[in-house]
Amino acid sequence: MVLAMLRGCRRLLHKSKTLYTYRIQHQETTISSCYYSVRHHCPTEELRDFGLPNTTWSQNLRNLYNKFMELSKTGGWTRIPSHNTIAHHLEGDPLETGIGKRMFLRNLDSDGLGFEYCMFYNKDERRMVCLFQPGPYLEGPPGYAHGGCIATIIDSTAGAGAVYTCGSVMTANLNITYHKPVPLGSTLFVESHVDKIQGRKVYSSCHIQSYDGVILHAEATALFIKANQ
Numbered sequence: 001m002v003l004a005m006l007r008g009c010r011r012l013l014h015k016s017k018t019l020y021t022y023r024i025q026h027q028e029t030t031i032s033s034c035y036y037s038v039r040h041h042c043p044t045e046e047l048r049d050f051g052l053p054n055t056t057w058s059q060n061l062r063n064l065y066n067k068f069m070e071l072s073k074t075g076g077w078t079r080i081p082s083h084n085t086i087a088h089h090l091e092g093d094p095l096e097t098g099i100g101k102r103m104f105l106r107n108l109d110s111d112g113l114g115f116e117y118c119m120f121y122n123k124d125e126r127r128m129v130c131l132f133q134p135g136p137y138l139e140g141p142p143g144y145a146h147g148g149c150i151a152t153i154i155d156s157t158a159g160a161g162a163v164y165t166c167g168s169v170m171t172a173n174l175n176i177t178y179h180k181p182v183p184l185g186s187t188l189f190v191e192s193h194v195d196k197i198q199g200r201k202v203y204s205s206c207h208i209q210s211y212d213g214v215i216l217h218a219e220a221t222a223l224f225i226k227a228n229q
């Protein structure tokens with residue numbers, strides 16, 4: 001499975017011929033675009049799991065987290081680990097993909113300032129839930145989250161849902177309707193669903209609600225393309 005995905009990635013890289021050259025600490029490293037996939041085990045080093053509660057989490061976020069942890073005990077839902085380097089989520093050579101890079105959503109060194117979130121996956125229902133608290137560094141309109149960060153959390157939730165359902169994918173299309181501004185520091189319930197799989201195309205939908213489900217902040221549809229096997 002792992003080897004097949006890697007081969008799929010490599011074939012794609014040859015096909016697309018999209019090679020980018022990065023200079024990192026005076027060392028030139030050639031990397032290329034790659035489908036996102038899930039690493040099933042971590043390398044030997046101990047890594048922090050950022051999807052666990054920390055002191056910046058609001059009570060509402062903790063309550064939702066506890067609710068899904070309870071649901072996890074009876075099967076159905078599984079908490080998804082979250083690291084700050086994509087190399088530890090990607091299948092592939094960590095030396096090639098990981099040097100000097102951070103995951104966009106985990107690129108701040110202080111908790112609570114940016115994307116504070118955890119995810120839970122339900123395999124049978126093909127659903128991914130993200131419990132999200134946007135920090136003060138995500139400001140767009142005064143006091144509210146930037147639309148780009150809302151797009152990011154939608155893409156990441158629906159993308160992770162597609163990855164956990166189908167394996168390696170890339171986002172090809174994302175359509176978002178913003179209904180209500182998202183207050184910074186609020187607790188949000190983001191939920192995605194894989195609606196249809198047609199060949200390599202994975203169609204998903206996603207919405208963002210307030211933690212109590214009263215306010216619908218945004219809705220989206222997305223198309224992900226599976227890696228060639």
Ligand SMILES: CCCCCCCCCCCCCCCC(=O)SCCNC(=O)CCNC(=O)[C@H](O)C(C)(C)COP(=O)(O)OP(=O)(O)OC[C@H]1O[C@@H](n2cnc3c(N)ncnc32)[C@H](O)[C@@H]1OP(=O)(O)O
Pocket residue numbers: 033036037038080081082089105119155156157159160163170171172173199200201223225
């Ligand atoms: C982060 C959270 C951590 C949680 C823990 C899990 C960790 C792990 C999860 C990570 C989750 C990250 C989620 C972020 C995901 C990105 O941010 S991805 C980055 C943004 N996206 C990109 O950069 C993609 C850029 N585009 C491309 O590279 C290429 O166009 C694509 C999308 C790979 C497709 O190219 P291709 O493989 O050559 O496929 P191609 O043959 O062109 O098309 C295949 C089929 O799709 C159709 N198609 C392709 N594009 C489109 C389109 N735009 N519209 C409609 N149809 C299309 C084609 O018509 C074709 O249809 P059929 O003929 O089969 O019917």
